[in-house]
Structures are given as structure tokens and as C-alpha cells.
Amino acid sequence: MDVALAKAWLDTAADAIAAQADQLTTLDAAIGDSDHGVNMNRGFGAVRTALAGAAPGGVGAVFTLAGSTLVSKVGGASGPLYGSALRALGKSLPEGPEVDAAAFGAGLRAGLDALRKLGGAAPGDKTIVDAYLPAVDAYDAALRQHGGDGDGGLAAAARAAAQAAAEGMRATVPLQARKGRASYLGERSIGHQDPGATSTWLIFQALADAAAP
């Protein structure tokens, strides 16, 4: 993973979120307050602008800047959560314009840990965690299985992560929310797909797309 790929990932994610913003908002209308797509779109649009205007020398700096931008521009629950995750990812990476797939994987997990520390959600609570955790696990498993050298390893691991995120996302449908706004609905949250888990899938899918050879 180098600076160009890092930027390409976030750009691809911004495109996907812009394209799916309406869908994310509709999901949030059912069990939340109809703003998740708007929030994510505002945030990733700002990330795109910030990255276009800056020339971060290291991969880590790209993610730290992106994370800080999300924290500064989004608000709501998703802003601090995704922002902290990206910041932790950025800060956990070794300095330099390129990091290997294993370090990047460890960084993704550091991001997850930061998000979980901040939000306190456990798997099964019907949140971002339900897509993010299986994605990171799948990434690691793929790396262990196929080896992580070169971009080929990263691409395969990212593909596995995106697929696991999608499964995790779909698995939120039958869950009753225990965290975030959807928890106020009690049993009425059952039967709806979690908006945050959905945006998480979009982000991992964007990684897979950007990393595809």
C-alpha cells in the first residue's frame, strides 16, 4: 500500500458513498434519523478536498488527515467513529511512502480497536462493528493463507475483507440494535439493515476496487 493507493482508496470510497448516499439515508430513515448518507457524503467529500489540497508524504499521513477531516466535518455518530478509526490506522502505520500488506492489516485492526473503544459496541449490536470486524478478520485470514507480499496479496485480502463486510452487513438485518440511535426503537429495529454497517461495506468494497490489479 503506497500513498497513491491510499488516496485512490479514499477517492473510490468517496465516489461509492456519493452514489449510495440516498440509499444510506433511506436505511437510516427506517431505524434512525435519515442522515447517514448525508453525513458520509459530506465527510468523504471533505476528505477528497483535503487530500487534493495536501501532499502527504507517508501513507499514514494520508489516513491521519482523512480521519481528522471526518472528525471535523461529519458530526453525529459516524463522524467520530470513522474518523477515529482512520486516524488510528494512520498513526499505527510505519513512516514512509509505502507499507506492506501485513502492516496495513494491523493498521485496519488498530482502527477497529479505536472505533470500538470510542463507541463501546460489541459484535451483534447492529453497528459498524458488525461489518468492520469480520472484514478485518477475513483480511488477516486471506493474508495468512495466500501470503502478503506485493500488491497481489493486498488485493486478495481486500477482496476477502469486502466480501466479509458484505456478509456482516447483511447479517445485521435480523439483529436488534443495542447501540446508537436504532437502539431506541427496541424490537422495531429488527428486520432492517444497519446504515453504518452498510457504509462500512462500501468502504471495504472501495478498497478492493482500488487495490484490484
Add this chain to the structure above:
Amino acid sequence: MDVALAKAWLDTAADAIAAQADQLTTLDAAIGDSDHGVNMNRGFGAVRTALAGAAPGGVGAVFTLAGSTLVSKVGGASGPLYGSALRALGKSLPEGPEVDAAAFGAGLRAGLDALRKLGGAAPGDKTIVDAYLPAVDAYDAALRQHGGDGDGGLAAAARAAAQAAAEGMRATVPLQARKGRASYLGERSIGHQDPGATSTWLIFQALADAAAP
């Protein structure tokens, strides 16, 4: 016209207005404020109660009481207008438990005059006057033609009045309002039947029904 018929008329009118209240309100929704049926029903319901509780000795007293009740209970435009008309009718009648059809006709015209003095509406302004005026004219004409002695004369005159009121009412449809709330609509008042002219017809129809042999 005796006390019993006077009461029967007002009772019949109260019944008709109760039955048509919704229709009157719907007409008022189109060019007014959706309350004419409610107003008239509240007023004539109160008249019924007032008459049931009182034992007016004269015909005139019946109408004076009814008119005062409308003034006290209705509000809006229709309360003072119909109230003043009935009060003027009552006050114009000779004392006593019975009056002849000619005196009653003169009383109806006195009521119209009071109403016009208060409201200032001319024929063609799309108001109560457009049903009331032709009704009184038709009443007088019928009386002149067929003679006014006995209840037969009154019944025929009332029938003619009701028919003329109906025609006057229908003739309000193409008019542009010049008085009352409907005038604020400008040309948009054209094409709707006036609620007040409609309640006037109901009242004259009730007279015809009550006076029918």
C-alpha cells in the same frame, strides 16, 4: 301564521340545517373558512333549546327570541345577519298569537332590510341576499296572485319563496363575490355556490315544509 307554526318552522329549519351542516361546511371550505355548517347548526340548535325552554305568547316574540339567540350563539358573519333578520321580523309583527300571511310577508321583508342594512350587500354580491330577496319577492307575488287568507295562502306563498330561494342560490354559482370572506378570493370565488345563500334556501324550504297543509 301562529305560534305553533312559527316554532314548527324554526324546528324544521334546525333539522334541515343539522342534516345539511356538512354540506354547508364543504361549500364554505371552497370559498371561505369551513365553518358555515358548524355555525348554523350551533345557532339553530340553540334556537331549538331556547324555544323549548320558553313559552312566547306571540308570534313576534318567537322570532325575536330566535334572532337574539342566533346573535348570542353564532358569531361570524351569519350570526348577526340571520339574527338581525329574525329579530326585525319578530319586532315588525303585530302583537298576538297569530298574524296573517300579509303581515308575515311584510315581516320577512323587514328582516331582509335589516340584514341588508347590517351587511351592506346588494343583489349579485354572492351572499344571503341573493336567495333571500327573490324569496321575499316570490312570496309577495304569490300572495298577490292567490290571496293570503288562511294557512293555504301562506303555504302557497312559502312554496313560491322556497322555489325562488333555490333559484337564487343556484344563481350564485357564476357570481364573483363582493362581500364577506369569499370576496378575498377575487375571481377564484366564481364557480362555487354561496354557503349563505344555501342556508337561506334551507330556511325557506323549511318554511314551506312546515306550512304545507
Add this chain to the structure above:
Amino acid sequence: MKKFINHPDAVVREALVGLAAAHPDLRVDLEQQIVVSADAPRAGKVGLISGGGSGHEPMHAGFVGLGMLDAACPGEVFTSPVPDQILAAAKAVDGGAGVVHIVKNYTGDVMNFQMAAELSGDEGIEVQSVLVDDDVAVEDSTWTAGRRGTGATMLVEKIAGARAEEGADAATVAALGTRVNEASASFAIALSPCTTPAAGRPGFELGEDEMEVGVGIHGEPGRRREKLRPAREIATMTLEAILAAKPVAAGEDAIVLMNGLGATPLIELYLLYGEFAGLLESAGVRIARCLVGNYVTSLDMAGMSLTVCRADPELLRLWDAPVRTPALRWGV
């Protein structure tokens, strides 16, 4: 129809029960259906009385109290009060200096207040009247019952109320109220109809992309129907109509009431106010005082009205005078 009510016929009465419970400063007479300031009558002070159909809350009962109205006569929803109510109010507030009626120019209101004035006169109470007809959406012509009274009513009530508090006589208070009315112009636009409890259904239908231009405050249709437009264009159109009818010159002061008709959220009223303030500034008009909120409403109608009153030092002084009512309070 979805409303927090028990029965359509009981709405006005039951709301008055709540008003009485909420405001011990007011005397609510459920029998006479009037709302009176607790310290009325005050000897030598002119009594200010207003009233009209219910459904415009907080007007008028919300404006009863120190420095504003002495009594309000709420009629049934959108139906002017009856003479008996108004007479009862006059008796309750006359402290020997007579009363001033503040009447919105609707056929029903005018007739009922006029009848009440005669009854009050018979009882030896001097009555002066102010007729409010500020709505410039309606042209004053042989084709109308004159202009309607809308938002300026509360300006008249505030300013005349302050003058009455200063001890002016009935004729002076009424003349001042008339002056405020003459200096004021209003224009309203609705995005939705309203539903009266008794009718149970909206007064008109409006498409998803339509607005009703030049509406009154009784749920009646407006002067015309147009395609919905951005706030900036709506503000421009509204202000043009107002200033064409009653110009305020560059350099002059104005009191501005940015009023919601009931169901329009405050965030939109502030947004609109920003547009109006910008336009007035461009025109060189100084907004000396303003109010933004729901003051003269039309039940659950989504919409807004703007009232602009050309002001002078006297009007501003009286505007600033202390007022303590349920819906308007400052300086005390």
C-alpha cells in the same frame, strides 16, 4: 384529521381550561368565554379588548396582560366572537375610562364588535374602535369586503397597549392603533392548508410543488396558486407586494414581524427572515425592531406572513415599553 383533542365541539373551551391552568395572571371566564387580565379593571385606565375566531394562537388571549390587552374574546375556531362576549369583556375591564376595541376587518368581526359597541354604549361604557386591515394581498376595491386584518393586529395591540398603560384616553389610544395599522402592511404564503376540528378535513388541496399565495389566516384559499419557489424568490415577491402598497423609504425605520402560520418550523422562519433582512438592507430600510416566531397563526397551516410597519420614535418607544403576557414579554 389528527389532533390532540377530545371532541371537535369542545376544543375552544378545553384549551381555555389549559390556558387558565397555565397562567394564573389571567382570569379565564369559561361561562362568558373571555380572558381577562387579573388586575382588571384598573381605575382610570382605558381597557383594551380584542378578539376573533380561535385558531390564531397565541393571538389574542396570549397577548392579555400588562402593557398589552386587558381582555380577549375568543370565538369558536375561525368564527368571530358574539356581542355578549365582547360586552362581558367591556364590563370586566372598564375602569371608567372606556374601552378600545381592536377589530380585524372581517365581516363577522366587524358586525359582532359593532353590535357589542352598541350594547356597551347602552351600559354607559365609552367604546372606541381600531379596525385592522393590513393584508395587502387583497386589494381594497368594490370587489372585496376591504383588506383583511392579519399580522399587524399584534403590533397594534402591543403599541396601543403601551399607550393605554401610559394613561392615554380612549380616543388617543384608538387613534394611535389606527396609525399603526395605517403604517403596516402584511402578505402571507401557505405551503399547506389547515384543518379545523369541526370540518375535519383540509380547507383546500395543494400539490406537492405548489404554494398558495396571498392567503388569509382562516384557512381560506389565497389569491392565486403558484409553483413553489426558493425562499429568496418568495421573499422578494412578498416584500415587493408589501412595499408597493405601503412604501418605506430608504433611511426610515421599520418594525418587522416574521410570522409563522403554525406548522412551519422556526428554522425556516429564521432563514426567511435572513432573506427579508438582506432585501430591506439593500433598500436602505433600517429594521429597528423585529420578531421571528409564531404569533398570528392559522391552526396547523404551514406558511408564513411578513408584516412591515413604518416606525417613528414614538412607535419604537411604545414597542419597547414593558410587556408581560403569555406570548410576549420583556422589560419586566
Add this chain to the structure above:
Amino acid sequence: MKKFINHPDAVVREALVGLAAAHPDLRVDLEQQIVVSADAPRAGKVGLISGGGSGHEPMHAGFVGLGMLDAACPGEVFTSPVPDQILAAAKAVDGGAGVVHIVKNYTGDVMNFQMAAELSGDEGIEVQSVLVDDDVAVEDSTWTAGRRGTGATMLVEKIAGARAEEGADAATVAALGTRVNEASASFAIALSPCTTPAAGRPGFELGEDEMEVGVGIHGEPGRRREKLRPAREIATMTLEAILAAKPVAAGEDAIVLMNGLGATPLIELYLLYGEFAGLLESAGVRIARCLVGNYVTSLDMAGMSLTVCRADPELLRLWDAPVRTPALRWGV
């Protein structure tokens, strides 16, 4: 969607332009998106800061001023503010005595205010926090993110604001705010959904004979859906839920907030208040103070919330203390 706006993305900003134009007593910083009392910072006075998503007007910006908040941080519609805003507000109002955050208990608000507290701490500003979670429609369980903060927020802001005005230190003001929150319970019912400008469509659909019970103030569906019932039954159900969660004994005092969610006319709020007042009286509870109106809203949602706060002489004294803000004013 029918709203008086220019563009969905510009609503919050343009409404702030209007707020600034309407209230010269406020300093509106459009860059930082904060609203600050004109005389802030005041040396030695604790700075009270609140904020949250926009769409709840007049809360919070309408409560900035003497005796209440020193600053408000309006986020996008229904989206909590970002840490930068809150930090900017802290810098603007800290007069050396630190600041108190008043935070409604939503995941986003809690996290953003927490991050801001850390940033402010880094800048040497002491930060104390009050977490408001008065909505008893939500059970506080492992199945929820805790109770939501709703109507009690304005009670906390008023009472803590008065205490800060008296010169108390940050810890004392925060402790008092927490005490008000603990003494308060709220419950809300909606008759219609609301529509955010960005979404452009209602958050949920509701049948002509249905009400949404236990709603929050962000347009989200409620705890359950029921058939619409008469106001009296709705009041009984609402008050039972409130008193079951936070009992007020016979003979005790209460401050009651009869709040509209935005599109419900005042006449209905008064009618409801009459029902609640009757029920509380039957229970022997004394309504020492009350407010009836739209204070903590949810855009154009038709609905109401009731907040009951068990009061004592200290809370009543602070409630009565002078306040001068756009939306709440007395004693000055």
C-alpha cells in the same frame, strides 16, 4: 418536500444568517458555526455551552443570552456538532472559570462533546459536563444506548444558566445541571413524521388514525405505534409513564414543560396542558411553574412532549431568575 429554503445544504447556515440579523445580542460566527452571547467571555463566569443537531429550534441557539447559555453549537440538521465547533465555543466563552457542556445523550453528541472536552483540556480550559437523558419512553437497559435527552435539556440550561450567572464554579453548575436532569422525565407522542431538508421525504409513514408513541426528537420512529386516542387518554398514558419512571409525591412541587414538536398548534398544546394539569392536581402534585409552547422541536413534526421536573426551592429560585434570550425571557 415543501419548505421555505433555497437549497437543502444551505439551510443551517442561512438560518444562522437570519438569526444574526434578528438578534444583535448574539454573535453568530458563520465560519465556526457557533452562536455566542455578545458579552462573552465574562471574567470569572463559567461558560455554559450546549449544542446538538439543528432542527430543534429554538433550542439551543434561542437559549443563548443572559441567565442561560453562553454559546450554542448547531450541527447540521439532526447531526451533532463537530469537536472543532465546540472547541471554538469554549474558547469564545471561557472567562477563566472553565466551561460546562450540556450534552443530550445520543451516541454522536456524547462522542463529539467528549472529543471537544479533550481538545479544550489541551488548551487549558476546564470542562465539566452534564449529560441529559430524561426520555423515559426508552428504558435504560443493555439493549439501548441509554435514555435520550429531550425536553429536560432546556430546564437544565435555564437552571444551570441561572446558577452560573450567580457566580458558581464549573463543578457546582454541572452538579446542579445533573440534579435537574435526574429530577426530570419526559415522554413524547407524534401525530406525523418530519421531513429533513436533506432527505426530502418523511422519516416514516403514519396512518390517518395512528400515532407514534415514545418518539425522540430526530424524526425517528417511536417505541410503538398505536391507534390515535382522545387527548385525555393520551395525557393519562403519558403522565403514567413519566410518574412511573420518576415519581413526584403528593404535596411536592413540579416544573412542567408542555412542549410542541413543531407543527402542533398552540391551541392543542393548551388543551393538552389542561388535561395534564387536571391529572397532576388529582395526584396532589403542585405545578409550581410551567411553560406551554414550542421549545424543543423536531422540524415539522406534529406532536408533543411533556416534561415533569420535581422541584425544590432552589430550583424554583433559579427558574425565576432573570433570563434574556431570543426564546425565553423574563425578569429583564
